[in-house]
Amino acid sequence: MSVIRTDIAIIGAGMAGASLAAMIGDRARIVLIEREAQPGYHSTGRSAAFWQESYGGPQVQPLTTASGPLLKAEGVLHPRGTIHVADADGERALESLAAELAGGGIDFTVLDRAALEAAVPGIRPAFRRGIGEPSCRDIDVAMLHARFLARARAAGTTLLVDAPLDGVERVGGGWRLATRAGEVRADVVVNAAGAWASAVAAMAGAMPTLVQPFRRTIVQLAVDPPTVPDLPLVMDARGRFYFKPEAGGRLWLSPHDETPVDPHDVAPEELDVAVAIDRLEQAVEWRVVKRERAWAGLRSFAPDRAPIYGFDPHAPGFFWCAGQGGFGIQTAPAGAMLAAALLLRQPPPEPVSAIDAARYAPDRVYRAG
Ligand SMILES: Cc1cc2nc3c(=O)[nH]c(=O)nc-3n(C[C@H](O)[C@H](O)[C@H](O)COP(=O)(O)OP(=O)(O)OC[C@H]3O[C@@H](n4cnc5c(N)ncnc54)[C@H](O)[C@@H]3O)c2cc1C
Structure with a gap:
């Protein structure tokens, strides 16, 4: 099997990985690595499918509120209350x-x-x-997820399905990833593995027990x-x-x-x-x-129930996009926008520029012990 070389390897093609790939696919080479044959098989495909501004409390609300107009623009919201x-x-x-x-x-x-x-x-x-x-709305989750995946692919992202990640190794200044679909070499690994985020972090030598x-x-x-x-x-x-x-x-x-x-x-x-x-x-x-x-x-x-977006302070080139809890659909567009800016080390764009990214940084979880 040939080796795929890329800038960024994202582990997990659920809502977190798909939305992030859609945001950055035109600015970097991306490989999206998914264990299942069908992306969305796990949490993303099992949600209650609502957007509710108060759900998750004040620490989640900035991401939910900023996502509202973005979801509306996607045409995936329907009145509920x-x-x-x-x-x-x-x-x-x-x-x-x-x-x-x-x-x-x-x-x-x-x-x-x-x-x-x-x-x-x-x-x-x-x-x-x-x-x-x-203001509560129903979300058409399948359509939103499919849109993000389609946008990512149109921008050149490679989606590997049936490709469980078996190992991650730091090699030189980058990463060697062993998957069932072949080897991937990447400068940066993004942990968007949902419930498996801690397991993926453990493979990479990052702090394993955050999620x-x-x-x-x-x-x-x-x-x-x-x-x-x-x-x-x-x-x-x-x-x-x-x-x-x-x-x-x-x-x-x-x-x-x-x-x-x-x-x-x-x-x-x-x-x-x-x-x-x-x-x-x-x-x-x-x-x-x-x-x-x-x-x-x-x-x-995460222990404080806020999502984790940012580079791991101890594992160079390892980026967290995890811990979306019960809010990973309703926060997806804004969460991905914020994560994209942090990942590419660019200023966050207007819909998320007022959000305090530090409250979602991995090091706040490390510091809390
Ligand atoms: C019952 C229920 C109701 C919910 N209701 C809502 C709601 O109304 N509104 C809302 O906003 N949110 C809701 N949520 C939360 C929302 O579903 C999640 O926050 C969101 O789906 C998380 O997306 P994710 O991509 O992180 O996880 P997932 O969709 O689980 O994606 C992670 C992916 O990573 C892959 N993966 C893991 N390990 C590996 C590996 N080693 N190699 C390759 N691939 C790997 C998995 O196969 C999986 O596809 C609900 C959740 C549940 C369970």
Whole structure:
């Protein structure tokens, strides 16, 4: 097999790797290395597919907010709106959320019981108050991911699929990468390996334990009455569930689970599905008619739950684009723009120029221990 020589090798062709390749493909030679036959098979293909400005809190919001107009320009956003709901035990969480939304300049409305019932017909009387976050949107994730990949390829990026990275070795001033599809020589390695980010870092001699994957479950249900298409995304203020409508009157429901696991091709646990349905039945008066399918994916976080963009302070030529947690779709365009500027050592362009890149730098994670 011949050796491929390139400027930058990006490990992982999920949303993180694809968006970054799309941003820099015309400014450097890129090889995108993907283990699976189908890029997007892991977290990217398993998301709940929404853009919600408050999701992830103040440290994620700058990336989400900056991504909003960019996603809109891609034509991948569709109106949804969120209603955060609270029972008596959730009142305090709802108040903190209102303060956070106000602090972040995010448009919101406070809903009394009557307004809540009108927005979510069938919500049980225990839920007395809510907060509407109307700017929330659904994202067409498959289209966005396909666009980024197509843009990268059009700019000359080579996509290697079925190409698990087996080893990374520092050779001279660059890297030798052993993949099942052949050897790649690169000046810079980008770690966009999602749940495997720590494993890839370990191979390269960078700090291996920065990123921890957590399992998150979604179940698709047929419910009675069927959901209406304009039902908002409904989020429990205490973080016990969220649900949103799906085509054909169906419902996507998550128990908002967050179970630490080793990176793998994750499947849903029966218990998490049962917990989700139980929490739904405590929240609304609808009847669950059928459990149609369930899936799980991995959301991978640094300890402080902010993404990691930047060169590793200890492994020269090793760049982090990882730890996007539960927000890697809604932050993708701005995250990739910021990462591209850091990677190419150029000033960040206007949509992200006001973002403090230091809060996403790998060394802040090292310093925190
Ligand atoms: C249930 C669920 C719901 C979510 N909902 C939302 C949402 O509504 N909105 C939102 O913004 N985000 C959401 N997320 C988060 C979002 O899906 C992730 O942040 C995002 O997909 C991460 O993208 P990624 O490219 O880092 O990871 P991935 O898509 O997992 O891509 C990483 C790629 O690296 C490859 N790889 C790993 N190791 C190697 C190796 N050694 N060699 C070669 N290739 C390798 C993998 O095969 C994989 O394809 C959700 C996640 C889950 C699980």
